[in-house]
Amino acid sequence: xxxxxxxxxxxxxxxxxxxxxxxxxxxxxxxxxxxxxxxxxxxxxxxxxxxxxxxxxxxxxxxxxxxxxxxxxxxxxxxxxxxxxxxxxxxxxxxxxxxxxxxxxxxxxxxxxxxxxxxxxxxxxxxxxxxxxxxxxxxxxxxxxxxxxxxxxxxxxxxxxxxxxxxxxxxxxxxxxxxxxxxxxxxxxxxxxxxxxxxxxxxxxxxxxxxxxxxxxxxxxxxxxxxxxxxxxxxxxxxxxxxxxxxxxxxxxxxxxxxxxxxxxxxxxxxxxxxxxxxxxxxxxxxxxxxxxxxxxxxxxxxxxxxxxxxxxxxxxxxxxxxxxxxxxxxxxxxxxxxxxxxxxxxxxxxxxxxxxxxxxxxxxxxxxxxxxxxxxxxxxxxxxxxxxxxxxxxxxxxxxxxxxxxxxxxxxxxxxxxxxxxxxxxxxxxxxxxxxxxxxxxxxxxxxxxxxxxxxxxxxxxxxxxxxxxxxxxxxxxxxxxxxxxxxxxxxxxxxxxxxxxxxxxxxxxxxxxxxxxxxxxxxxxxxxxxxxxxxxxxxxxxxxxxxxxxxxxxxxxxxxxxxxxxxxxxxxxxxxxxxxxxxxxxxxxxxxxxxxxxxxxxxxxxxxxxxxxxxxxxxxxxxxxxxxxxxxxxxxxxxxxxxxxxxxxxxxxxxxxxxxxxxxxxxxxxxxxxxxxxxxxxxxxxxxxxxxxxxxxxxxxxxxxxxxxxxxxxxxxxxxxxxxxxxxxxxxxx
Numbered sequence: 002x003x004x005x006x007x008x009x010x011x012x013x014x015x016x017x018x019x020x021x022x023x024x025x026x027x028x029x030x031x032x033x034x035x036x037x038x039x040x041x042x043x044x045x046x047x048x049x050x051x052x053x054x055x056x057x058x059x060x061x062x063x064x065x066x067x068x069x070x071x072x073x074x075x076x077x078x079x080x081x082x083x084x085x086x087x088x089x090x091x092x093x094x095x096x097x098x099x100x101x102x103x104x105x106x107x108x109x110x111x112x113x114x115x116x117x118x119x120x121x122x123x124x125x126x127x128x129x130x131x132x133x134x135x136x137x138x139x140x141x142x143x144x145x146x147x148x149x150x151x152x153x154x155x156x157x158x159x160x161x162x163x164x165x166x167x168x169x170x171x172x173x174x175x176x177x178x179x180x181x182x183x184x185x186x187x188x189x190x191x192x193x194x195x196x197x198x199x200x201x202x203x204x205x206x207x208x209x210x211x212x213x214x215x216x217x218x219x220x221x222x223x224x225x226x227x228x229x230x231x232x233x234x235x236x237x238x239x240x241x242x243x244x245x246x247x248x249x250x251x252x253x254x255x256x257x258x259x260x261x262x263x264x265x266x267x268x269x270x271x272x273x274x275x276x277x278x279x280x281x282x283x284x285x286x287x288x289x290x291x292x293x294x295x296x297x298x299x300x301x302x303x304x305x306x307x308x309x310x311x312x313x314x315x316x317x318x319x320x321x322x323x324x325x326x327x328x329x330x331x332x333x334x335x336x337x338x339x340x341x342x343x344x345x346x347x348x349x350x351x352x353x354x355x356x357x358x359x360x361x362x363x364x365x366x367x368x369x370x371x372x373x374x375x376x377x378x379x380x381x382x383x384x385x386x387x388x389x390x391x392x393x394x395x396x397x398x399x400x401x402x403x404x405x406x407x408x409x410x411x412x413x414x415x416x417x418x419x420x421x422x423x424x425x426x427x428x429x430x431x432x433x434x435x436x437x438x439x440x441x442x443x444x445x446x447x448x449x450x451x452x453x454x455x456x457x458x459x460x461x462x463x464x465x466x467x468x469x470x471x472x473x474x475x476x477x478x479x480x481x482x483x484x485x486x487x488x489x490x491x492x493x494x495x496x497x498x499x500x501x502x503x504x505x506x507x508x509x510x511x512x513x514x515x516x517x518x519x520x521x522x523x524x525x526x527x528x529x530x531x532x533x534x535x536x537x538x539x540x541x542x543x544x545x546x547x548x549x550x551x552x553x554x555x556x557x558x559x560x561x562x563x564x565x566x567x568x569x570x571x572x573x574x575x576x577x578x579x580x581x582x583x584x585x586x587x588x589x590x591x592x593x594x595x596x597x598x599x600x601x602x603x604x605x606x607x608x609x610x611x612x613x614x615x616x617x618x619x620x621x622x623x624x625x626x627x628x629x630x631x632x633x634x635x636x637x638x639x640x641x642x643x644x645x646x647x648x649x650x651x652x653x654x655x656x657x658x659x660x661x662x663x664x665x666x667x668x669x670x671x672x673x674x675x676x677x678x679x680x681x682x683x684x685x686x687x688x689x690x691x692x693x694x695x696x697x698x699x700x701x702x703x704x705x706x707x708x709x710x711x712x713x714x715x716x717x718x719x720x721x722x723x724x725x726x727x728x729x730x731x732x733x734x735x736x737x
Contacts, residue, residue, distance in 0.1 A: 023148050066383055072493045080565055087141075088200035093136035098130045106186035109448040115594025127178050130187040135169045138192045141199075149713050153569035155340045163344070164372035165192055171365050182362060184369070224255035227299065240302050246613065248287075248298045255310045256289045258300035261307040311631060337684060339353045343375030350693045367694050370703050374692040375685055383677035386723035391670040398662055398731050399653040407633055411616065411667035414633060416608050420601070420619035421573035421583055422549060423658060424637050430464035431550035433530060436478055436518055437543040437631045448474040450501045451502060453492040456482045461531060462490070465501075489533065500536040507534055521615045522546070529579025549579075551586055555706055558657040565664060567611075572596045572604050572627075601627035635660060648699030669729050684715045 007025040057097035057612035059415050103109075105126050107184035110116050119121075142165065144423065145158030165188060227233045227245040237255045240246070248254055254267070266278035269291045278294055283288055287300055306312065347368045352362035378521045388405050395402050402408045425639055439444050469476055479492030479499065488509065491503020500506060507514070512534075522532045522544055530548040534541060550651060559569050570591035573580050580594035592605045601619075605627050608615045617624065617631035628634030628648050636648035637657060652659045688711060690696075692703050703711070 005616040009421060017461050019543060035728040036428065047728045057629065059511050071493055085200065088196055091138045091141070092196040092200050093192040095134045095189065098134055099186075099193050102130050102134075102189045103186045106638055107182055108186065120512065125176070126172065127183060127185040131169070131183075131189055134189045134192050135165060139165045139169075142192075142195065154337060155344075160343055160375060161195055165348070167365060167372075168369050171361070175362070184362070184366065185571050186446055187369065191204055191369075210700040217467050221255050225249070226254075240305055242302055242305060244302045246300050246302060249291045250293060250297060252293050254287045254289055254293065254300065254597065256302045257304035258287050258289075258302050260285050260287060260298055261301045262299040263297050264506040265298050266294040268292040275544045318645060339375060343372055343689070344537055346375065346689060346693060347371040354694065367692070370707075372704065374688040377516045383681045383719050383723075384674055386720055387670055387673045387726060388675060390723055390726045391666060394726070394729060394731075395663075395666060398666075399656075399660070400659060400663055400666070401651040401653060403649050403689070404653070408663070408667050409671065410614070411633055411650075411663050411672050413614055414567060414616045414664060415613040416568045416570055416610060416615045418572060418605060418627075418631070419555075419657065420617075420624050420627075421571055421575065421580070422621045423655075424618055425555040425571060425583065425587065426551050428549065428654075430460045430531065430547045432464055432468035432545055433548050433550070434521075434546040435543060436546075438515065438518065438520060438541050444472070446535050447472070447545070448476065449494060449499050449537065449542075450533070450545060451483070452477045452494055453479050453499050453501050455479070456492070457484060457490050459490075461533060461547055465533075497538050501533055502533075502536075503533055506536070508534060508543070508560055508693050510539060512539075514541070514544075514641055518544060526579045528582035529575060530582075549575075551583060552655070552657065554656045554658045556589055558661055559589060561658065561661045562664075565661070566617060567664065572601060578669065602630040604719055605630040616660070618657065635663065656734070665731050666729070669726065673723060680722070681715060684711075 009022050009025045025219040038539050042498055094597060104117050105123065119447050130715050134714045139162075142158055142161040146155075146162030149155050149159050149276040168184040172185045172188060175183045186369055205529060208480050221237060223234050224237050225247045226235050227239065227247055230388055232247055239457060240256050246255060246258065250265070260281050260283050261693055262283060262310070264280075264282045266280050267287060268370060269288060270280050281298065286303075287298070289304075305473070315450040346556045350371050351364050351368040354367050355361060391408065392402060392405070395408065432447075435443055435447055437446055447465070450464045451474065456479065457463075466476065479494050481491040482490065484490050485500075485502060485506065489500060491498065491500045493499070495507045500510075525532055528548070530547050535545065566589065569586075569587075569589050569595070571580070571584055571589050572593040573583070574596055575594060576595045578594050584590070584592040596604055601617075605615055605617055611634070614632040616633040617627045618635045620637065624636075628636065632650040633650065635650045637652045637655065688703070691701065694702060697704075
């Protein structure tokens with residue numbers, strides 16, 4: 002179903018090109034979209050179809066969804082035809098008809114010394130062809146002007162309509178009333194060039210809207226569902242939670258699922274931005290749209306439709322595309338005032354030249370040229386193209402921007418405040434050190450501990466077992482396993498009693514530590530590490546230290562942020578010793594320890610007291626108040642859970658280095674905005690006086706057609722400059 006149509010708030014601009022919006026549509030995912038007359042209903046239908054496709058996971062039915070447009074919408078579409086193809090077709094027809102108009106004007110004789118042959122009715126050839134071009138090629142501008150005036154916000158369409166209407170009325174009058182030479186060749190070339198400019202602009206805008214289209218293509222058309230002893234090919238839209246699906250090597254995952262059987266590596270770059278394949282095995286989650294590697298997987302569907310990660314990502318991308326930046330608001334305001342200035346300047350030009358005795362034809366030429374030159378088309382395009390492309394880039398890199406203003410503000414961040422657990426650290430216990438007593442073998446001590454802890458579900462036990470597996474040590478089954486509450490665990494291996502536990506276990510066994518080991522373990526405790534001891538038949542053989550492991554990416558992220566001139570701070574609910582150790586390891590000088598979740602927002606305020614702009618980076622759950630208080634809230638490690646309301650930017654991966662990418666993208670986007678705004682406004686400052694004829698005494702005059710060419714040229718330059726943003730390579734960081 003195509004989304005429900007809603008009223009358009011006054012002053013709202015099209016999210017695709019920045020022109021005046023005339024239609025609002027709420028899609029099936031709850032996102033409201035605004036469109037100008039050039040992007041409805043065909044473009045609306047396409048976007049709705051993309052959302053509908055994700056919401057129902059029916060990639061194969063996208064064409065059918067387009068046919069669900071009501072008769073009224075279809076009729077409007079056939080009548081208006083406001084598409085890229087429409088501008089292309091009108092341009093070519095106008096171009097062909099403009100050729101004879103130019104040939105039968107005074108230009109050939111003036112510049113080449115020849116005239117076209119005369120035939121009965123040739124005197125009215127320009128009138129006939131010019132009228133066709135005006136009412137066919139120029140109709141889109143006339144209708145656009147009416148809509149702008151209805152919203153009391155005259156803009157580029159109003160200026161174009163004024164220019165071509167003035168030229169056409171004068172030319173018709175001159176044809177029958179002998180008022181001098183007509184302006185038909187100026188009129189036809191003006192409309193033709195303007196159509197060409199709009200055609201090129203819409204092509205650029207279409208290329209810029211890549212994020213949603215790319216996301217919509219990720220899902221496969223079909224899925225291979227396991228049923229009974231075999232499989233059946235079904236549309237993805239028919240999958241239900243609990244279905245068992247076979248994913249063959251090289252195939253795409255059809256729905257968010259959990260691996261039930263098999264082992265493989267998946268390419269998740271299109272969802273998370275992670276360039277390396279991610280290993281998957283039984284019990285691990287897989288995301289819809291990711292690509293399977295060489296292994297075969299059987300997966301159990303856990304989420305379908307709008308609950309999938311891909312649907313959530315699409316919602317966020319769509320919201321970002323629909324949102325507006327501060328720069329866009331300023332550009333819109335500037336375009337409005339430029340329109341007013343152009344009308345006043347054009348009127349003054351007309352009156353001034355008529356008063357000077359230059360004659361109506363010349364005065365109207367100058368007025369038309371002013372109106373054309375001053376058209377804020379490039380200004381209206383300068384920001385939307387840049388922000389649209391940056392939204393696409395962010396999605397490709399696993400950065401989900403909810404509001405464009407948030408991304409724009411990231412360039413001015415003074416302090417990045419990281420929550421420690423799960424952000425700078427992995428949020429899971431991992432082995433950091435192992436010490437042996439006397440001549441005991443290190444690997445044997447670790448293998449014995451892992452063999453006992455293999456039957457435990459405790460986080461400490463999992464850390465020991467994972468380390469043993471990483472080092473490919475032999476983990477044998479222990480018998481008579483027993484958990485010792487508050488102390489550790491015990492098991493029997495090869496007839497020997499093996500115990501693994503903390504200091505209380507040592508006290509119960511009346512064991513003491515050698516001086517060197519006691520000094521080492523005490524120091525580890527001050528660093529926030531948990532130390533467990535391994536006892537074999539009542540004899541201490543070694544000790545193992547575990548801690549919340551610091552992410553390898555965190556060191557590079559902190560270093561990169563400092564190099565960018567950004568302060569880095571950390572807060573945690575852990576003890577002072579733990580916070581101090583992590584801060585020292587990462588070379589962070591500002592940190593807050595023993596901070597309860599309810600008090601994290603207070604620490605953000607503390608950093609903001611001196612006027613610093615703070616970006617808070619947390620997990621989006623207990624950090625919600627702090628994320629909201631910060632100038633920019635960044636939720637890290639969202640994974641498949643992208644519905645985090647308290648964050649302005651969501652990082653799909655658990656990679657703090659992505660914060661560096663945010664600032665890089667923000668700064669690059671802002672530079673492009675300034676470049677485009679500088680060109681669009683600077684061009685008008687220089688061109689308007691020339692169009693008015695201030696240098697006419699020097700023989701410098703801009704004909705309306707040349708003015709239209711320059712105006713369209715500025716639009717193309719702005720569009721091309723925005724496209725260069727696609728070449729931006731965001732920092733990938735270094736794996737330590």
